[in-house]
Each structure stands twice: as structure tokens, then as C-alpha cells.
Amino acid sequence: MSAPAIRLKQVVKTFGPITAVDGLDLEVPTGICLGLLGPNGAGKSTTMRLLTGQAIADSGSIDVLGHSLPSDGKRARAEMGVVPQLDNLDVDVTVEENLAVFARLYRVADVPDAVDRALELARLTDRRRDRVDELSGGMRRRLLLARGLVHEPRLVLLDEPTVGLDPQIRTQLWSLIDELRGQGVTILMSTHYIEEAERLADEVAVMTAGSIIARGRPADLVLEHAGRETAEIYAAPAALAEHRERAEAAGLRVRPAGPAIAVMGAERATDGLIPESAVRRAASLEDVFVLLTGEEAE
Numbered sequence: 216m217s218a219p220a221i222r223l224k225q226v227v228k229t230f231g232p233i234t235a236v237d238g239l240d241l242e243v244p245t246g247i248c249l250g251l252l253g254p255n256g257a258g259k260s261t262t263m264r265l266l267t268g269q270a271i272a273d274s275g276s277i278d279v280l281g282h283s284l285p286s287d288g289k290r291a292r293a294e295m296g297v298v299p300q301l302d303n304l305d306v307d308v309t310v311e312e313n314l315a316v317f318a319r320l321y322r323v324a325d326v327p328d329a330v331d332r333a334l335e336l337a338r339l340t341d342r343r344r345d346r347v348d349e350l351s352g353g354m355r356r357r358l359l360l361a362r363g364l365v366h367e368p369r370l371v372l373l374d375e376p377t378v379g380l381d382p383q384i385r386t387q388l389w390s391l392i393d394e395l396r397g398q399g400v401t402i403l404m405s406t407h408y409i410e411e412a413e414r415l416a417d418e419v420a421v422m423t424a425g426s427i428i429a430r431g432r433p434a435d436l437v438l439e440h441a442g443r444e445t446a447e448i449y450a451a452p453a454a455l456a457e458h459r460e461r462a463e464a465a466g467l468r469v470r471p472a473g474p475a476i477a478v479m480g481a482e483r484a485t486d487g488l489i490p491e492s493a494v495r496r497a498a499s500l501e502d503v504f505v506l507l508t509g510e511e512a513e
């Protein structure tokens with residue numbers, strides 16, 4: 216088996232009294248898309264910044280594409296693509312100039328060819344001579360992604376690639392990311408959108424409080440932690456509390472679900488434990504996320 220594209224071992228990163236990354240062990244095998252799923256403050260962005268060399272670990276070891284960080288950080292950075300959460304495009308110049316600047320920065324051999332390819336990927340060929348501030352929000356996002364890919368990196372880091380975007384733009388970006396996956400590029404993507412992880416990630420790592428608490432293929436995680444079927448029970452608070460108590464006494468896991476409760480492993484419930492009025496559905500990654508992190512998902 217080839218070496219993993221990313222390997223973090225016992226990595227710790229503190230900011231004063233805050234431990235943002237707390238003994239993190241994480242491996243990303245070559246060629247997969249790993250979704251780093253966690254609530255606000257879990258340490259996802261800090262992990263990304265450690266991988267790009269924007270932050271230095273207090274302890275532990277980090278290897279990226281066979282390069283050891285921070286000493287070999289420059290070589291690692293040359294081979295990876297980074298798409299930041301915040302748009303930092305140059306708005307005063309054209310679309311193609313934004314791409315060309317990065318292509319030259321990465322010392323791409325044939326800059327015009329790299330720019331053409333990136334434009335095609337972002338579906339912005341017909342807008343190449345427009346200034347960035349004339350683009351729509353979705354076009355800017357596609358350009359930001361394409362800019363991170365202009366040197367054809369083998370590894371791409373995406374930090375919350377679709378946060379705050381409307382559903383239509385999100386879907387556009389998903390298909391671009393899916394295309395990358397199809398080309399065998401290794402992707403580490405942080406997100407707190409369950410659906411994004413479910414759609415794109417081959418494997419998911421659930422991060423809270425600076426470390427990974429669960430890891431696996433989405434379907435396996437669902438089966439392991441939430442079982443096959445979830446029953447949502449809607450009732451008045453007092454009745455809900457009673458249902459919850461009975462389900463838990465019977466060994467089933469229960470989580471809040473907005474105004475309802477969700478009983479997991481409902482396929483194992485004995486007759487009468489779950490009321491007829493409950494809504495039964497297939498267990499989901501959201502069930503797992505809420506169960507493990509205690510946070511209601513987005």
C-alpha cells in the first residue's frame with residue numbers, strides 16, 4: 216500500500232489557554248475524499264492551517280505527500296492546492312489574470328494552457344476577460360476553486376467550500392469537487408454540512424474538541440452508531456420525556472430532533488415501545504453526528 220497523502224500523529228496546537236487540536240491522529244489515504252465533519256470550534260480550520268504551514272504545531276508529527284512539516288513545508292505546499300473559506304480573489308483584474316498569477320507563482324511550465332484548463336473547469340471560459348467584481352457570487356466561488364487547482368495538485372484542501380452559499384451554487388461546486396474526485400485527486404474537505412459530507416466524502420472523520428471521535432465510510436458509520444432505522448416521535452414535551460425514558464431503558468439511543476425526539480435502532484424496538492404515530496425512516500449520517508457531538512446538525 217502506498218503511503219497516505221496526509222498523516223498527523225498526536226498533533227497538539229494550543230492558542231494560549233485554548234487547545235484547538237488535542238492529540239489528533241488522522242491519516243488520509245491517497246485518492247480518497249475525506250470529509251472532516253465537526254461543529255463550530257472543533258479544530259477543523261486549525262488542522263487545515265497546520266497542513267498548509269500557516270500554523271505550527273506545539274507537538275506531534277505531520278507529513279504531507281511524503282514531506283515532513285514544518286521543515287519541508289515549502290515542498291509540500293508546491294504540490295497541494297488550497298481553497299480558502301474566504302474569497303481572496305484580486306477584484307481589480309480579470310478572471311484569467313487571477314489564474315495566471317497563481318500559475319506563475321506555482322511555476323507551471325505552460326501558463327496559458329493551465330489558465331485555459333482552469334477556465335474550462337470553472338466553466339468561465341466566456342467570462343475570462345471580465346473583471347472579478349463583475350462576476351456573480353457563484354462564479355467567484357468557482358474561480359476560487361479553479362485557482363487552487365491551476366497547478367494540477369495531487370492533493371487539495373477545501374475548508375468549508377460551500378459555507379454560506381445558496382443551494383444552487385452549492386450544487387455547482389459539488390459537481391466540480393466530484394469531478395476532481397473522479398480524476399483521483401486526494402481531497403481533504405472540512406464541512407459542517409452533513410449532506411455535503413454524505414454526497415462527496417468516501418470517508419468521514421467526526422471531529423470534536425480537537426480530536427477524531429469516529430471515522431469510516433458514511434454507510435458504515437450509520438450502521439455502527441445509529442443502526443438501520445430511526446423513529447421520530449412528535450408529542451408534547453412531557454410525553455416525549457416519557458418516550459425517551461422508555462426507549463433508553465430498552466437500550467436504544469435517543470437524540471433531540473428539533474421539536475421531536477429521534478429513537479435510533481428502531482428496528483430492534485419491541486412491540487409497543489414506539490408509538491404508531493412515529494415517523495420511521497432510514498438512519499442517517501445526521502443521526503450519527505448529533506449522537507456523537509451532541510450538536511444539532513445544519
Ligand SMILES: Nc1ncnc2c1ncn2[C@@H]1O[C@H](COP(=O)(O)OP(=O)(O)OP(=O)(O)O)[C@@H](O)[C@H]1O
Pocket residue numbers: 230233234235253254255256257258259260261262407
Ligand atoms: N488564531 C487563533 N487564536 C486564538 N484562538 C484560535 C485561533 N484559531 C483558532 N482558535 C480557537 O481554536 C478553536 C478551534 O478553532 P477552529 O477555527 O479550528 O475550529 P473549526 O472547527 O474550524 O470551527 P468552525 O466550524 O467554526 O470553522 C476555537 O476555540 C477557536 O477559537
Ligand SMILES: [Mg+2]
Pocket residue numbers: 259260261375
Ligand atoms: Mg473553520
